Amino acid sequence: MxxxxxxxxxxxxxxxxxxxxxxxxxxxxxxxxxxxxxxDDIVTVFDGKTLEPIKKIKTEERPRWLAFSPDHTKVYVAxxxxxxxxxxxxxxxxxxxRIPDIDDPEIFAxxxxxKRLYISNEDDAQFTIYDLAxxxxxxxxxxxxxxxxxxxxxxGKTAYVTSEVANIxxxxxxxxxxxxxxxxxxxxxRRFALTGDGKHLxxxxxxxxxxxxxxxxxxxxxDTIKFEPKGFRAEDVTPVGITLSEDGSRAxxxxxxxxxxxxxxxxxxxxxxxVLVGARAWGVALSNDGTQLYVxxxxxxxxxxxxxxNKKQLRSIPAGRRxxxxxxxxxxxxx
Numbered sequence: 568m569x570x571x572x573x574x575x576x577x578x579x580x581x582x583x584x585x586x587x588x589x590x591x592x593x594x595x596x597x598x599x600x601x602x603x604x605x606x607d608d609i610v611t612v613f614d615g616k617t618l619e620p621i622k623k624i625k626t627e628e629r630p631r632w633l634a635f636s637p638d639h640t641k642v643y644v645a646x647x648x649x650x651x652x653x654x655x656x657x658x659x660x661x662x663x664x665r666i667p668d669i670d671d672p673e674i675f676a677x678x679x680x681x682k683r684l685y686i687s688n689e690d691d692a693q694f695t696i697y698d699l700a701x702x703x704x705x706x707x708x709x710x711x712x713x714x715x716x717x718x719x720x721x722x723g724k725t726a727y728v729t730s731e732v733a734n735i736x737x738x739x740x741x742x743x744x745x746x747x748x749x750x751x752x753x754x755x756x757r758r759f760a761l762t763g764d765g766k767h768l769x770x771x772x773x774x775x776x777x778x779x780x781x782x783x784x785x786x787x788x789x790d791t792i793k794f795e796p797k798g799f800r801a802e803d804v805t806p807v808g809i810t811l812s813e814d815g816s817r818a819x820x821x822x823x824x825x826x827x828x829x830x831x832x833x834x835x836x837x838x839x840x841x842v843l844v845g846a847r848a849w850g851v852a853l854s855n856d857g858t859q860l861y862v863x864x865x866x867x868x869x870x871x872x873x874x875x876x877n878k879k880q881l882r883s884i885p886a887g888r889r890x891x892x893x894x895x896x897x898x899x900x901x902x
Contacts, residue, residue, distance in 0.1 A: 596639070596855070596896060596897055596898030597615050597896050598615025598616065598854060598855040598856075598895060598896060598897075599612055599613065599614060599615045599621065599895070599896045600612070600613040600615060600618070600852070600861060600870075600893055600894070600895055600896075601633055601642050601655070601893070601894050601895075601896070602850075602863060602870060602886050602887065602890050602892070602893045603626075603630035603631055603632075603633055603644060603890065603891045603892050603893075604630070604868075604886060604887025604888050604889055604890045604891065605629045605630065605631060605647075605865075605888070605889040605890075605891050606629075606887070606888035606889045607623075607887045607888050607889075608625060608626055608627065608628050608629065608630060608646075608649075609623045609624060609625060609626065609630070609887055610623075610624045610626055610630055610633070610642070610644060610655065611623050611624070611886065611887055612624065612660055613884075615854075615855065615895070615896065618872065618884055621660070622660045624655055624660060624661060624662060625662070626644050626646055626649070626653045626655075626662060627644075627646035627648075627649025627650075627651045627653055627665065628646055628647070628648035628649040629646055629647040629648035629649065630644045630645070630646050630653070630891070631644075631645050631646070631647055631673070631674075631891045631892060632644075632645040632672075632673070632674045632675060632891070632892050633645075633892045633893070633894045634675065634676065634677055634894065635657075635677075635894060635896070635897075636677055636681045637677065637679060637680065637681050638681065639657060639896060639897065639898070640656070640657055640658070641654050641655060641656060641657060641663075642654075642655040642657060642894065643655075643675065643677060643684070645672040645673065645674065645675055645686070646672065647671050647672060647673065648671075650667065650668060650669055650670055650671060650672070651665050651666060651667045651668075651669055651672070652665070652666040652669055652672055652675070652684065652686070653665050654666070657896065666684070666697065666702065669686060669688070669695075670688050670690055670691055671688060671689050671690045671691075672686050672687075672688065673686070673687045673688070673689040673714065673715050674686075674687050674715050674716050674717045674758075675687065675717055676717045676718060676719040676726070677719075678719060678723050679719070679721060679722070679723045680723070681699065682698065682699055682700065683696055683697060683698055683699060683705065684696070684697040684699055685697075685717050685719055685726055686717070687710075687714035687715055687716070687717050687728055687729075688714070689713050689714060689715065692709060692710055692711065692712050692713070692714060692730075693707050693708065693709055693710060693714070694707070694708040694710050694714060694717070694726070694728050694737070694739065695707050695708075696708075696741075696744065705744070706744040708737075708739060708744055708745070708746065710728050710730055710737050710746070711730025711731075711732060711733030711735050711737065712730060712731070712732035712733060713730065713731040713732045714728050714729060714730050714731070714737075715729050715731055715756075715757055715758075716728065716729035716756065716757055716758045716759050716770070717759075718759035718761060718768070719741070720761065720765060721765070723741060724740070724741050724742060725738060725739065725740065725741060725747075726738075726739040726741055727739070727759055727768060729752075729756040729757060729758075729759070729770065730756070731755045731756065731757070731773075732755075734751060734752060734753065734754055734755070734756060734772075735749050735750060735751055735752065735756070736749075736750040736752055736756060736768075736770055736779075736781065737749055737750075738750065738786060747786075748786040750781055750786050750787070750788065751788070752770050752772055752779035752781070752788060753770075753772025753774070753775030753777045753779055753791070754772055754773070754774035754775040755772060755773040755774040755775070756770050756771065756772050756773075756779070757770075757771045757772070757773050757806075757807045758770070758771050758807055758808055758809050759809070760809045760810055760811050760818060761783075762811065762815055762833070763811075763815045765783060766782065766783055766784065767780050767781065767782060767783065767789065768780070768781040768783055769781075769809055769811075769818060771806040771807055771808070771809050771820060772806065773805045773806060773807055773823065774802075774805065776793060776794050776795070776801055776804035776805065776806065776822075777791050777792060777793045777794065777806065778791070778792045778794075778806060778809070778818070778820060778831075779791055780792070780836065790836050792831060792836050792838065794806060794820070794822055794825070794829050794838065794841075796822065796825050796827050796829075796841040797841075799824075799825045803823075803824045803825050804822055804823070804824070804825045805822065805823030805824050805825065806820050806821065806822050806823060806829070807821055807823050807849055808820065808821035808848070808849055808850050808851040808862075808863075809821070809851065810851050810852060810853055810860075811833065812833075812853065812857060812875075813853065813857045814857075815833055816832070816833055816834065817830060817831060817832065817833055817839075818830075818831040818833050819831070819851055819853075819860055820851075821844075821848035821849055821850070821851050821862055822841075822848060823847055823848060823849065824846075824847055825848075826843060826844060826845065826846055826847070826848055826864075827841040827842060827843055827844060827848065828841070828842045828844055828848060828851065828860060828862055828871075828873060829841055830842065830875075830878060839878075840878045842873055842878050842879060842880060843880060844862045844864060844871035844873065844880055844883075845862070845864025845866075845867035845869050845870075845871050845883055846864050846865070846866035846867035847864060847865040847866040847867070848862050848863075848864055848871070849862075849863050849864065849865045849890075849891060849892075850862065850863035850890070850891060850892040850893045851863075851893070852893045852894055852895050853895065854895065855895060855897055855898075857875070858874070858875055858876065859872055859873060859874060859875060859881075860872075860873040860875060861873075861893045861895070862893075863886060863890035863891060863892065863893050864883070864886075864890065865889050865890060865891065866889075867883075868885065868886065868887065868888055868889065868890065869883040869884060869885055869886050869890070870883060870884055870886040870890060870893065871883045872884070
């Protein structure tokens with residue numbers, strides 16, 4: 568496997584709608600937002616202060632999950648129908664590399680030293696590890712059907728992978744590349760958030776309308792949080808996206824077809840409030856100053872800006888057709 572040089576992407580195929588921006592916008596830690604839109608084959612960059620679009624970056628087909636390299640110089644993009652991971656240079660705001668021949672990449676994680684790429688391959692029921700320096704597959708681990716969520720612990724020794732069909736979280740030892748534990752959670756587990764002390768792993772369960780909280784020492788579910796916003800049938804409450812506040816005191820969970828974000832007290836595990844956003848709330852990220860949430864709404868084609876202190880949506884902005892994920896350019900070394 569090799570990276571495709573950027574020169575093959577030049578010309579009209581890579582051209583996108585470009586808005587002129589000052590060099591300061593391209594500096595690290597700007598708070599700029601990168602948003603993938605599945606039906607446009609584009610990642611849009613929004614100014615972190617004005618939330619105006621800066622640039623639209625053409626990618627391979629169906630861009631979904633986004634993740635920064637540890638130094639925040641690159642954004643990796645899973646392109647499901649393009650069978651590739653595209654690599655965007657943050658400063659240049661363009662695709663500069665591509666890792667091809669990856670079958671339907673779903674969610675992935677970057678290792679702590681930017682040395683390895685960890686991918687869930689939904690169609691193959693595998694967890695695949697790539698060495699980014701040699702561009703080779705290091706290992707493939709058979710997991711449950713339809714794996715999606717991937718999280719690598721900060722020490723790089725452990726990975727967690729969800730299996731949507733098996734209702735299991737696989738704990739994988741990254742020294743041996745073997746499954747260490749299979750943890751039964753709710754129906755159709757999707758995404759993860761790890762507490763700052765590494766002791767608890769939060770897992771969204773889309774078809775159970777819940778979050779499972781796993782004790783990472785015992786590998787058992789320590790608690791389950793059920794979401795029941797008023798006016799919605801249980802089957803419409805489909806939690807997917809999750810993130811924790813910088814201080815770890817709150818969790819924010821997008822509720823999919825229930826069109827809300829749940830605010831959860833991370834200590835008591837009580838739901839504090841539900842905030843109305845757009846249709847099929849999916850991806851979620853925190854602003855650099857921790858005062859706002861950015862929520863991608865896949866069926867209303869927009870992104871909600873949520874004021875955390877007042878627990879309300881401030882406004883929504885167009886974010887392409889079927890926006891999937893959003894990430895924020897934080898200073899290197901931060902979350």
